[in-house]
Every structure is written in structure tokens, then in C-alpha cells.
Amino acid sequence: MSDTPRSHGRKSIRPTSKPHSLMSDDETLADAWQVRVVTLFPEAFPGVLGLSLTGKALKEGAWQLHTHDLRSFGIGKHRNVDDTPAGGGAGMVMRADVVGPAIAAAQEHARGQWPILYMSPRGRRFDQAMARDLARCDGVTILCGRFEGVDERVLDHYGIMEISMGDFVMTGGELAAQAMIDATVRLLPGVLGNADSMVEESHSNGLLEHPQYTRPAMWEGRGIPDVLMSGNHQEIAKWRRTESEELTKKRRPDLWEKMRADD
Incomplete structure (x- = not known):
């Protein structure tokens, strides 16, 4: 900033x-x-x-x-x-x-x-x-x-x-x-500190955003998906894309159909 x-x-x-x-x-x-x-x-x-x-x-x-x-x-x-x-x-x-x-x-x-x-x-x-x-x-x-x-x-x-x-x-x-x-x-230059966050958030690429996690690693018996802790950024990106697609199909089929039509 x-x-x-x-x-x-x-x-x-x-x-x-x-x-x-x-x-x-x-x-x-x-x-x-x-x-x-x-x-x-x-x-x-x-x-x-x-x-x-x-x-x-x-x-x-x-x-x-x-x-x-x-x-x-x-x-x-x-x-x-x-x-x-x-x-x-x-x-x-x-x-x-x-x-x-x-x-x-x-x-x-x-x-x-x-x-x-x-x-x-x-x-x-x-x-x-x-x-x-x-x-x-x-x-x-x-x-x-x-x-x-x-x-x-x-x-x-x-x-x-x-x-x-x-x-x-x-x-x-x-x-x-x-x-x-x-x-x-929030889209004006300089308003958001992290430009990457705008790229990954819901609707920016036509899909809903993938699930997000942070510490602690275990909460109420629920852990963070292993892939996010793997350090393998290629696999993490693949997982996030898949999750975004599945969420969009389930919750906003209208968006999913629109994205497929645009492709």
C-alpha cells in the first residue's frame, strides 16, 4: 500500500x-x-x-x-x-x-x-x-x-x-x-493490499470460491485437508479448482451453465 x-x-x-x-x-x-x-x-x-x-x-x-x-x-x-x-x-x-x-x-x-x-x-x-x-x-x-x-x-x-x-x-x-x-x-487500484485475493475470490473467474482453512490444524475433531498441508502448490491449485467447480455445480447451477456456455 x-x-x-x-x-x-x-x-x-x-x-x-x-x-x-x-x-x-x-x-x-x-x-x-x-x-x-x-x-x-x-x-x-x-x-x-x-x-x-x-x-x-x-x-x-x-x-x-x-x-x-x-x-x-x-x-x-x-x-x-x-x-x-x-x-x-x-x-x-x-x-x-x-x-x-x-x-x-x-x-x-x-x-x-x-x-x-x-x-x-x-x-x-x-x-x-x-x-x-x-x-x-x-x-x-x-x-x-x-x-x-x-x-x-x-x-x-x-x-x-x-x-x-x-x-x-x-x-x-x-x-x-x-x-x-x-x-x-474494493476493485479500485490500491484499495486491497493483496491483488491475488481478488483473482481467487468468488465470481472473479465465474466460479464460487473454494473452501478456506487456517489454524488450528485440528478443531472439534475436524482437520485441514491433507493436500493443503502438503506444500505441493500444483496439487493445491488443482484441489482448489476442483472444489470451486463442485461448489458451483451444487449451489449455483446457473453460474456453472453460464461458464460452460462461455467456454
Whole structure:
């Protein structure tokens, strides 16, 4: 990590009871990967992103996180952000004349390759390949929805890509956005100390990761497989590949079939 270029700069962050202080709303580091989150709950960020390796990288300026409070773009005395669905129905829909200006404000800072994403259960499913693509971008703007969703005209106008974390529905997009950001930030240069760990982990090669073991050599009557203690790296690599394939076949036959089709 000590050899990682610091051209993106470094932020001086002191311990605080307010995690939001890790974020920079005013200063933009020229070469840092940028995230702009449009949300009704800016206080939810950085959340877990301020911890561990992502938090360290945020502190060091390898990436930057900015929030845009949707409520500040609200309509009228009460800053309303939603209204009843056109055509009737349950729930509320986030207004185009609220979300649109918020997206526009976020995009004033965009440069280069900078997609706009909307966390939505009807979107394309997020995966490791998408995380790699996002890590190669200059930045990303993420819209976190609430209620019954967002007026479709905003999505069409800005060419926003809808992204899903899976076949389930959440109360809002904030947690999903944090998961997507975490998966992407760890792929940025210098964030992970051991580059080899990214090569061997689940989904990096289309397979689930092989089982892992460490000391003690014996626990509750269960030992570490002999091959891992043999020192024969060729046999260890073969064992790990076989285990990865068997796990993938058993637990994720969809991934196994996809990998076979790609071959």
C-alpha cells in the first residue's frame, strides 16, 4: 500500500461521532473515483462504507462520496417529494420535478465516463462484471428510490440504468447502493493490499470460491485437508479448482451453465 500513488490527494479525518464527516461535499479530488448519491436519507452515508478498507480508502482520497438530499428539491412549504400514481393505485411515486433537478445538480460534477444508476428491483442484476465496469469509470451517480418508485419520465430523460441486487424488494435503495459501492470500491487500484485475493475470490473467474482453512490444524475433531498441508502448490491449485467447480455445480447451477456456455 505504501507504493500506491497519491495523485488523488489525501484527506485529514479525525475521529468523530458523525460518520458524514468522512464525506466531502465541497472539495473534489481530481483523480479520485467519485460517487454522487441522490437520496432522501443522506445521513445514511457513508454507513458501513466508512469502515474497514473502504473507509480507509475514503479517508485517503482514493474515492470520494457526495450526497444530494432529495428533500431540498421538494415542492412547496412541506418540501413534498412524491404524489399519488397517475391512473390510481396504492402508494406514492417520487415526482419528476423533484428527482429531475436533483439528478441535474449531481451531474454538474460529472466528467468522462459517468453513468447514472437507479436502484430498482426491476433492473439488471448487479454482478462482479458490472462492479469491474463501474470501477473503470470516472464516477457514478446513484439514485435511491422510495415508495412505489420514480416517475418514468426522469429515467427516460436522463437515460438512467436500473440496477437490482436480487429478486426481492427493499424499503429503499440506500442499503443496495452501499452494497454496490462496496463491491466496486474494493476493485479500485490500491484499495486491497493483496491483488491475488481478488483473482481467487468468488465470481472473479465465474466460479464460487473454494473452501478456506487456517489454524488450528485440528478443531472439534475436524482437520485441514491433507493436500493443503502438503506444500505441493500444483496439487493445491488443482484441489482448489476442483472444489470451486463442485461448489458451483451444487449451489449455483446457473453460474456453472453460464461458464460452460462461455467456454
